[in-house]
Each structure stands twice: as C-alpha cells, then as structure tokens.
Amino acid sequence: MIDQAIRNAVDQAAPITLDEVLDRVPQPSSAVNQQRAKRRWLPRAAIGLTAAAILMVVGWQRTNPRPDHVETAIGTAASPAAISTPTLADKPSIDRKPGGYISAQARGTTDPLESAQLFLDMQFPAWSSVELTLDETDDRGARVRWVDTDTGVAGWIVLFFADGAYAILDLSTDGFAMDLSRASDGGRGFAQSVEPVVVELYPEVGGRDDSDEIVARFEIPALPQGTDPVAIETPPSALLLRAFLYDEAGTSRGFAFVSIDHLGWAGPLHELIVITALETTDDLDTFVRAHPQLVADHIIRDPWLSADMITRLTTTDDLPVVRVDDVPLHHLTQIALRDSGAEGLDEFMAGLATRGIVLDTLTLPWPYYDEAPLENVARYIVAEIPSPEPCRLLGASGEPNRAGTVDSASTFENPADAAALAPIRRAESDHLWTEFISNDGVVLGYGWHRSGEPRTWLTVVEVEQTADGWRATNWETVNC
Amino acid sequence: MALPSALSNQPEPSADSPDFAAFFAQSEPMLRRAFVAQFGVDLGREAASEALSYGWSNWSRVGVMANRRGYLFRVGQRWARRQRNRSRRPALGRYEPPQLESSFEPGLGAALDKLSPQQRVSVALVVGFGYSHQQVADMLGLSRSSVQTHTERAMASLKKTLGVIKSKEPRT
Numbered sequence: 001m002i003d004q005a006i007r008n009a010v011d012q013a014a015p016i017t018l019d020e021v022l023d024r025v026p027q028p029s030s031a032v033n034q035q036r037a038k039r040r041w042l043p044r045a046a047i048g049l050t051a052a053a054i055l056m057v058v059g060w061q062r063t064n065p066r067p068d069h070v071e072t073a074i075g076t077a078a079s080p081a082a083i084s085t086p087t088l089a090d091k092p093s094i095d096r097k098p099g100g101y102i103s104a105q106a107r108g109t110t111d112p113l114e115s116a117q118l119f120l121d122m123q124f125p126a127w128s129s130v131e132l133t134l135d136e137t138d139d140r141g142a143r144v145r146w147v148d149t150d151t152g153v154a155g156w157i158v159l160f161f162a163d164g165a166y167a168i169l170d171l172s173t174d175g176f177a178m179d180l181s182r183a184s185d186g187g188r189g190f191a192q193s194v195e196p197v198v199v200e201l202y203p204e205v206g207g208r209d210d211s212d213e214i215v216a217r218f219e220i221p222a223l224p225q226g227t228d229p230v231a232i233e234t235p236p237s238a239l240l241l242r243a244f245l246y247d248e249a250g251t252s253r254g255f256a257f258v259s260i261d262h263l264g265w266a267g268p269l270h271e272l273i274v275i276t277a278l279e280t281t282d283d284l285d286t287f288v289r290a291h292p293q294l295v296a297d298h299i300i301r302d303p304w305l306s307a308d309m310i311t312r313l314t315t316t317d318d319l320p321v322v323r324v325d326d327v328p329l330h331h332l333t334q335i336a337l338r339d340s341g342a343e344g345l346d347e348f349m350a351g352l353a354t355r356g357i358v359l360d361t362l363t364l365p366w367p368y369y370d371e372a373p374l375e376n377v378a379r380y381i382v383a384e385i386p387s388p389e390p391c392r393l394l395g396a397s398g399e400p401n402r403a404g405t406v407d408s409a410s411t412f413e414n415p416a417d418a419a420a421l422a423p424i425r426r427a428e429s430d431h432l433w434t435e436f437i438s439n440d441g442v443v444l445g446y447g448w449h450r451s452g453e454p455r456t457w458l459t460v461v462e463v464e465q466t467a468d469g470w471r472a473t474n475w476e477t478v479n480c
Numbered sequence: 481m482a483l484p485s486a487l488s489n490q491p492e493p494s495a496d497s498p499d500f501a502a503f504f505a506q507s508e509p510m511l512r513r514a515f516v517a518q519f520g521v522d523l524g525r526e527a528a529s530e531a532l533s534y535g536w537s538n539w540s541r542v543g544v545m546a547n548r549r550g551y552l553f554r555v556g557q558r559w560a561r562r563q564r565n566r567s568r569r570p571a572l573g574r575y576e577p578p579q580l581e582s583s584f585e586p587g588l589g590a591a592l593d594k595l596s597p598q599q600r601v602s603v604a605l606v607v608g609f610g611y612s613h614q615q616v617a618d619m620l621g622l623s624r625s626s627v628q629t630h631t632e633r634a635m636a637s638l639k640k641t642l643g644v645i646k647s648k649e650p651r652t
C-alpha cells in the first residue's frame with residue numbers, strides 16, 4: 001500500500017499545462033544585458049573555438065603545458081608561504097581567487113549589492129544586516145565592502161559575473177586569512193589573524209554536506225606569533241566551509257568563506273583539472289580510479305558547472321565556450337598526481353584528453369608534509385655537497401649511511417622546492433636546512449639535520465639545474 | 481502537432497517546437513513528480529514548470545541533447561534551490577524538508593521527510609509510479625545501481641518508520 005500512498009502524496013500537485021509553461025518564458029533580456037553578453041562572450045567564444053580546433057589537431061602534449069610553477073586559481077597549496085599576512089587594509093582583487101576557488105551555490109542577480117545580500121542571507125544570516133557598499137565593478141565582477149556598524153568589524157565580498165548574474169567568489173574579514181587543503185583523513189591548513197580569535201567551521205548551506213554540524217573549532221593567536229597550523233579531523237564532504245570568528249568573550253568578530261578543495265595534503269606534486277561536456281563522469285571516474293599509481297586523489301567538484309563559470313573560476317583561456325548559458329553543462333574533475341615524471345603519465349594524460357578537456361596543469365609549490373616548512377638557517381660555499389659522514393666522525397655510533405638516486409624527473413622553479421619535494425628518505429622533524437652553493441653562486445644542494453634523543457639525523461640532497469628547471473639527483477642520510 | 485496559440489506570443493519561437501510539445505507530454509509527469517518529491521508540492525511544481533519553460537526557451541539546443549529530461553531536471557533543481565535558499569534562515573533553524581501528506585497513510589509525510597532528497601525522489605518514482613531504475617538514474621544523473629540502492633534504503637526506512645507508527649495505533 002505504500003506505493004498507493006506515495007502516488008497520493010506526490011500527485012497532489014496538479015499537472016502542468018503547456019500554456020502555463022509558455023507563460024513563464026521570460027521576456028527578452030534588456031538591450032543592455034544583451035549587449036553586455038555579446039561584448040564579453042563573442043571574443044571569448046571565438047578564442048575558445050580556435051583553441052579547441054588547435055587542441056583537436058595537435059592533441060594534448062605534456063611537453064608543452066603551462067609553466068610548472070604557476071600561481072593559478074586552484075594550484076597553490078596552503079602554506080605560510082602561500083598566505084599573505086593579513087592586515088586591516090587588505091583589499092582583495094576582483095579576479096580569480098588564488099589558492100582555491102569557490103563554486104557558486106548561490107547565484108545572485110544582475111545587481112552586485114543585491115547578490116551579496118542574498119549570499120549573506122543564505123550563508124551568514126547572523127551577518128545579514130551589515131552595511132554593504134559597492135567598492136568597484138568591472139567586467140570580471142565586483143568588490144563589495146561590508147561593515148558591521150555596531151562593532152566596526154568589516155571585510156570584503158568579491159563577486160564574479162557569470163551566466164548573466166553575480167556569484168560569490170570570496171568573502172573575508174579584515175585581518176584574518178585561512179587556507180585549507182583536503183586530505184583523506186580530514187584537512188590541514190594555516191590561519192593567521194591580527195587579533196586572537198576562536199574559529200568555528202561549518203559546511204556551506206546548500207552544498208554537498210548541508211548540515212549544521214560543526215566541522216572544526218580552533219584558536220588562533222594574534223600575529224606576530226606566526227602562522228598557526230589548523231586541522232580538521234574528519235573529512236567533510238563539503239568543499240566550502242563557513243568560518244565564524246569569535247573573541248575570547250564569545251563575541252562575534254567576523255566571518256569568512258573557506259574553500260577546502262585542494263588535494264595537496266597527501267603530497268602530490270601536481271594538480272590538474274579536467275572538464276568534460278559529457279553528461280556523466282562515470283567513464284572519467286573509472287579511468288582515474290584505474291590509475292592509482294599515478295593519481296593521489298581526485299574530486300568531482302561540481303557536475304553541473306556552466307562553461308561560463310568554469311572560465312571565470314579557473315585560469316583556463318582555452319575552454320571552448322560556444323554559448324552563454326544559465327544552465328551548467330560541464331563536469332569538473334580535479335586530479336592530484338603523485339609525480340609529474342612518473343612512467344605512464346603521457347598515456348594517462350592522453351586517456352584523459354579523450355574523456356574531457358584538460359584545462360590546466362600546475363605544480364604545487366609546497367605540497368603538504370607533516371613537517372613544518374623548511375627554514376633556511378645557513379648557507380655555505382662549498383666545492384661539492386658534503387657527505388653527512390662528518391656526523392659519524394664525531395665518534396657517535398649509528399646506522400650506516402643510506403643513499404640513493406632520486407627517481408623522479410620532476411623539475412621545479414627553484415632549487416629548494418626540488419630538494420624539499422624529492423621523494424627520498426629524509427631526516428624528519430626539525431626543519432632546519434642548510435644551503436650549499438658553489439663559489440660562483442650556483443646552488444648545489446641542501447642539508448637537513450634533526451637534533452634529538454637519542455640520535456641526530458642528517459640528510460643531504462643534491463640538486464641540479466636543467467633546461468626545464470631544478471631537480472633533485474642524489475640523496476644521503478645518516479644518523480648518529 | 482498543433483501548438484497552443486500562446487506560442488505565437490513567445491520570443492524566438494523554435495522550428496523544433498512540435499518536438500517540444502511531444503517532449504512536454506512525455507516528460508512533464510516525471511519531472512513534476514520528481515520535483516514534488518524533492519521540494520514539496522508548491523516549490524516542486526514551480527520548479528517543474530520553470531524547467532520546462534527553460535526547455536521551451538532553449539529548445540533549439542536542449543532538443544538535440546541526449547538526456548533532455550536529465551538536463552532540465554538540473555535546471556529546475558538549481559532554480560528551486562535558489563528559491564529555497566533565499567527564503568531560509570539557517571541560523572534560525574534547520575531546513576525543514578517538504579511535507580508530503582497522504583490521505584492513504586497519515587504517517588507517510590513524516591516518514592518521507594526522514595529520507596534524503598535522492599532517496600525520496602527515487603522511491604517516489606520507482607515505487608510510487610513504476611518508473612524503471614534506469615529511467616530515474618538517467619534523470620538524476622546517477623548510476624542505475626545507485627538508484628536501486630536509494631530506493632531499497634528508502635523503502636526499508638519507510639517500512640520501519642511506518643511500522644513503528646502503526647504499532648502504536650490501536651487495532652480496529
């Protein structure tokens with residue numbers, strides 16, 4: 001009888017007539033909007049189609065991707081180096097958000113202030129009465145200043161214009177910055193604040209994990225104590241989190257929208273994004289899962305992003321946009337590779353290209369490790385990289401040296417990255433390193449040491465500059 | 481197929497409009513039922529109407545799609561979420577799922593509310609109206625096995641909830 005009860009419940013809605021449907025068809029948009037759409041999209045569509053044609057002829061060539069070390073919308077992993085120390089005077093750019101991007105669950109209207117208000121109403125209703133002022137608009141979007149006149153707390157809302165409406169790109173509170181990366185066991189990241197705050201993270205409203213369950217809660221000391229690592233113990237399914245800031249007395253001190261869509265924590269060297277105009281990602285998903293030796297992780301970000309939004313939210317300029325559409329068409333998949341020099345990667349990339357359009361490839365300058373970033377404490381001019389043998393010469397007993405050749409062919413823009421990211425056995429913990437340079441200033445390698453009980457560990461890594469960038473070649477480690 | 485006179489007043493009428501009328505006749509019930517199951521009677525019906533309206537306005541493009549119904553389901557879903565999000569205030573309380581009351585089973589509305597949206601849509605279409613798992617999967621953008629799983633779990637939940645309710649009622 002359940003089937004009959006369900007029919008009875010669902011069919012309470014009267015059938016829709018064709019006339020009723022046609023009555024809903026909106027009138028043609030205004031001449032202004034049409035003109036705007038044409039101005040923005042016709043050139044891009046032409047470029048996109050040209051690029052698509054080139055891609056079809058040439059195919060995807062891994063040897064000619066974008067530069068390895070690129071600051072792009074999704075590529076920069078969170079790290080102290082990637083977070084700009086927040087100040088009360090920061091003014092965000094109306095552009096693609098570096099270090100992560102936000103999919104717009106809440107589309108707005110053609111008015112930026114109204115759109116910002118709609119977004120606040122949905123995601124941060126407790127702050128919906130803040131004063132909103134339009135700071136700047138341009139072809140890309142708009143920047144709105146929000147101010148809580150009661151407390152003086154203020155910040156920015158950045159909107160981008162896509163699919164004929166404004167949508168949220170970033171929301172921040174002055175003096176607070178946070179960047180998070182996704183991990184299989186939760187999330188990691190760093191946060192800074194000019195004043196001590198307690199941060200509570202919740203999933204976005206209307207997203208994948210539409211709940212009021214708190215994701216994480218942590219305290220951040222005020223600068224200049226430094227950047228504080230933050231951790232999310234349980235991986236949220238949400239890609240976007242709402243951050244609420246409180247002072248020690250529990251008074252609200254601001255709010256922010258935080259993306260957790262990086263795949264950096266597992267230590268992949270590359271991220272790339274792929275779109276497909278297919279109406280399913282099953283084939284792509286199966287293909288990616290069949291290559292665990294190459295793929296560290298992947299996320300199907302939003303299966304129904306429009307071409308317009310993808311173009312706005314990523315750094316790609318070669319998306320073959322053929323029309324402006326209010327309705328999403330594209331699946332967007334973000335993939336983290338284990339090693340850009342791995343065997344079989346060319347075939348893998350060719351396989352991806354047959355299943356979608358590879359938008360972007362980029363290197364993560366600072367994949368996450370469980371250790372804190374390295375700190376340069378010394379620089380020595382040497383003829384060649386010293387062996388850590390002197391450690392043993394001190395008379396300490398210890399295990400024999402371990403040494404090896406770096407298998408990875410990954411190259412990096414700077415030598416420190418090449419050493420830090422080399423897949424080698426290394427001395428862990430304490431993150432001090434020494435840079436060895438030749439007398440003409442060429443970097444030869446780096447050394448780590450860890451002082452601890454009962455042993456001291458030493459590791460050295462040799463690097464060399466190639467035509468494509470810096471790579472690690474040999475390593476040696478010893479304890480004593 | 482003759483079209484209603486209202487078509488002549490609409491902007492940019494499509495040469496493929498007869499196809500739209502056929503598509504409309506075939507897909508309106510399923511779309512409406514899916515949206516009602518997901519969003520409730522009022523918003524669900526509006527969403528279906530909005531999606532079909534979009535389909536008409538863009539029929540020259542939508543009409544050649546392989547999965548027109550699934551595409552328009554996304555259109556309506558996105559529209560409905562926008563409408564819903566605009567009116568809700570999460571800080572004042574959690575989102576309340578749509579109440580679907582049935583005169584045949586008083587407890588059904590509350591039982592349906594406990595289901596996830598996809599479970600609700602799946603069980604409504606498969607069990608309530610006899611659509612195949614594959615038909616529902618195509619529209620929801622899921623695999624057939626996912627729809628089957630949603631349906632089975634939804635049925636288990638409904639039976640459990642309704643069974644509890646019935647057990648508390650005196651037998652007549």
